[in-house]
Amino acid sequence: MAYPGTVLFDLDGTLVPVDMDFFYKAYVKEVSTCFASIVPPDAFREALLESTYEMISDLNPAVTNHEAFARAFSRRVGRPWQEVWPVFQNFYQNDFGRLRRLVPENPHARTVVTKVLESGWEIVLATNAIFPEVAIRERMRWVSIDDLPWKYITTLDNMHYCKPHLQYYEEILSILKLDPSTCVMVGNDVEEDMIAQKLGMRTFLVEDFLIERGGSGLKPDGKGKLPDLLPFLTQLAENDSSDESANVAPGSA
Numbered sequence: 001m002a003y004p005g006t007v008l009f010d011l012d013g014t015l016v017p018v019d020m021d022f023f024y025k026a027y028v029k030e031v032s033t034c035f036a037s038i039v040p041p042d043a044f045r046e047a048l049l050e051s052t053y054e055m056i057s058d059l060n061p062a063v064t065n066h067e068a069f070a071r072a073f074s075r076r077v078g079r080p081w082q083e084v085w086p087v088f089q090n091f092y093q094n095d096f097g098r099l100r101r102l103v104p105e106n107p108h109a110r111t112v113v114t115k116v117l118e119s120g121w122e123i124v125l126a127t128n129a130i131f132p133e134v135a136i137r138e139r140m141r142w143v144s145i146d147d148l149p150w151k152y153i154t155t156l157d158n159m160h161y162c163k164p165h166l167q168y169y170e171e172i173l174s175i176l177k178l179d180p181s182t183c184v185m186v187g188n189d190v191e192e193d194m195i196a197q198k199l200g201m202r203t204f205l206v207e208d209f210l211i212e213r214g215g216s217g218l219k220p221d222g223k224g225k226l227p228d229l230l231p232f233l234t235q236l237a238e239n240d241s242s243d244e245s246a247n248v249a250p251g252s253a
């Protein structure tokens with residue numbers, strides 16, 4: 001029996017109710033201010049964006065996302081990482097929390113994740129691993145899910161790959177020794193999140209902040225608003241147990 005197994009949740013646009021383009025612009029504006037004495041804001045913005053793409057494209061299994069970003073960003077701004085990383089750290093610790101004003105409450109996040117746990121599933125936070133843990137924990141607090149028993153939270157430092165690469169999902173499966181046929185990936189981005197089905201995971205698309213660039217051919221197994229995940233999981237588990245009883249030979253019970 002495969003279910004209940006593990007539910008992997010995306011964060012932004014799935015549990016945190018935010019349009020990422022809008023949030024990212026505000027984030028870049030805030031963080032560029034912190035760098036003003038080192039890098040002019042326009043040059044900073046360009047270096048941040050291009051270094052992020054470079055990190056996402058780096059598929060070297062020996063290089064963490066942090067290392068890939070550090071190398072790209074230092075090269076672009078012409079400053080050693082030991083000089084710029086403390087500025088990022090200071091921003092995440094002291095200023096990042098101000099962005100909360102842009103994010104409305106989402107009472108469904110805690111309710112749904114708690115019910116998933118109560119139904120016997122384990123939970124993983126599969127947010128794109130482009131932020132340090134401090135910034136991920138902060139966003140988790142905005143929707144009151146930071147204290148829940150997450151099996152793993154993917155971060156800039158503990159991952160070697162980013163979405164939408166399959167290697168990102170393979171790395172989670174490998175770290176947690178999970179069978180993909182016991183996993184359900186829940187996210188709002190067709191290309192970045194639903195791609196997990198290529199490894200044999202089930203997928204559920206949360207449509208409130210849907211991102212779909214088109215042409216991927218990826219069809220989620222279920223979709224709807226976040227609370228619609230609950231009946232979807234119940235159905236999966238029920239179908240699974242009826243498959244199981246169908247396999248029992250007559251008279252063997």
Ligand SMILES: [Mg+2]
Pocket residue numbers: 010011012013014187188189
């Ligand atoms: Mg998302």
